Amino acid sequence: MSLLKIASVPPAAVAPDTTVLEAVEVMAEHGVGAVGVVDNGQLRGIFTERDVMLRVVLRHRSPQDTRVGEVMTSPAETISDEASEEDALVHMVEHHVRHLPIVGADGQLKGMLSVRNLLEHRVDELARELHSLDQYLANDGPGG
Amino acid sequence: MSLLKIASVPPAAVAPDTTVLEAVEVMAEHGVGAVGVVDNGQLRGIFTERDVMLRVVLRHRSPQDTRVGEVMTSPAETISDEASEEDALVHMVEHHVRHLPIVGADGQLKGMLSVRNLLEHRVDELARELHSLDQYLANDGPGG
Numbered sequence: 392m393s394l395l396k397i398a399s400v401p402p403a404a405v406a407p408d409t410t411v412l413e414a415v416e417v418m419a420e421h422g423v424g425a426v427g428v429v430d431n432g433q434l435r436g437i438f439t440e441r442d443v444m445l446r447v448v449l450r451h452r453s454p455q456d457t458r459v460g461e462v463m464t465s466p467a468e469t470i471s472d473e474a475s476e477e478d479a480l481v482h483m484v485e486h487h488v489r490h491l492p493i494v495g496a497d498g499q500l501k502g503m504l505s506v507r508n509l510l511e512h513r514v515d516e517l518a519r520e521l522h523s524l525d526q527y528l529a530n531d532g533p534g535g
Numbered sequence: 536m537s538l539l540k541i542a543s544v545p546p547a548a549v550a551p552d553t554t555v556l557e558a559v560e561v562m563a564e565h566g567v568g569a570v571g572v573v574d575n576g577q578l579r580g581i582f583t584e585r586d587v588m589l590r591v592v593l594r595h596r597s598p599q600d601t602r603v604g605e606v607m608t609s610p611a612e613t614i615s616d617e618a619s620e621e622d623a624l625v626h627m628v629e630h631h632v633r634h635l636p637i638v639g640a641d642g643q644l645k646g647m648l649s650v651r652n653l654l655e656h657r658v659d660e661l662a663r664e665l666h667s668l669d670q671y672l673a674n675d676g677p678g679g
Binding site: 411412415416418419424440441443444445447448449454480481483484485487506507510511514 | 555556559560562563568584585587588589591592593598624625627628629631650651654655658
């Protein structure tokens with residue numbers, strides 16, 4: 392299964408000259424904690440709520456006057472849409488990141504995968520399995 | 536196994552009248568994304584990097600002049616140290632939180648459990664299992 396099926400597609404994205412305040416507004420609108428930083432469709436970096444805290448607030452920078460290009464993480468850790476969910480999760484844990492931009496062979500940003508996407512998908516799967524088991528026990532099981 | 540064994544203990548914590556900037560400094564020192572807000576040892580709420588972004592930066596509040604007590608999440612979702620890792624993870628996914636303060640029967644904050652704690656512990660366990668399997672194949676296995 393392609394990771395794009397559980398990622399945010401299209402991903403929230405901003406240009407490098409977007410202000411931090413505007414990027415925060417984009418994250419709030421999308422209900423996400425990270426945006427891709429994109430120039431002509433090419434991924435240049437990632438900007439997250441962790442960056443807002445550590446590179447803007449902690450450094451006494453002004454959210455109105457600071458550009459995302461100055462405080463983003465670049466290059467970003469990325470992943471191919473053909474990787475497995477498990478590989479993506481291990482990659483996130485090992486690199487201490489909560490988001491992985493999904494990038495095509497052409498360097499274009501195609502989606503944004505979060506730990507939350509992976510966990511919610513896994514919980515949904517478990518819920519489906521439990522539901523199937525319930526159905527089995529109600530209809531075809533040993534009864535009782 | 537007690538969840539306290541994989542959580543941050545003692546947890547990063549601040550008083551309600553701490554400024555947002557001071558709380559961010561505490562989170563940066565501890566390398567974490569959330570602090571417990573504690574009054575006389577009793578948990579009053581939780582303050583996270585998501586709150587920094589959405590309740591401070593997005594709302595044009597000053598990190599120097601805003602108190603954590605004004606922008607924390609209260610009451611916080613909490614968990615008992617006797618819950619299972621799986622229950623904790625499902626609780627986090629369902630409640631859309633990345634941190635769960637571990638609170639004793641007396642309301643005292645004992646630790647802070649993060650999604651990262653749970654995932655790192657799981658990855659460590661898998662690595663140990665793989666190592667045991669390697670040892671088995673090298674020493675006691677069918678050979679080759």
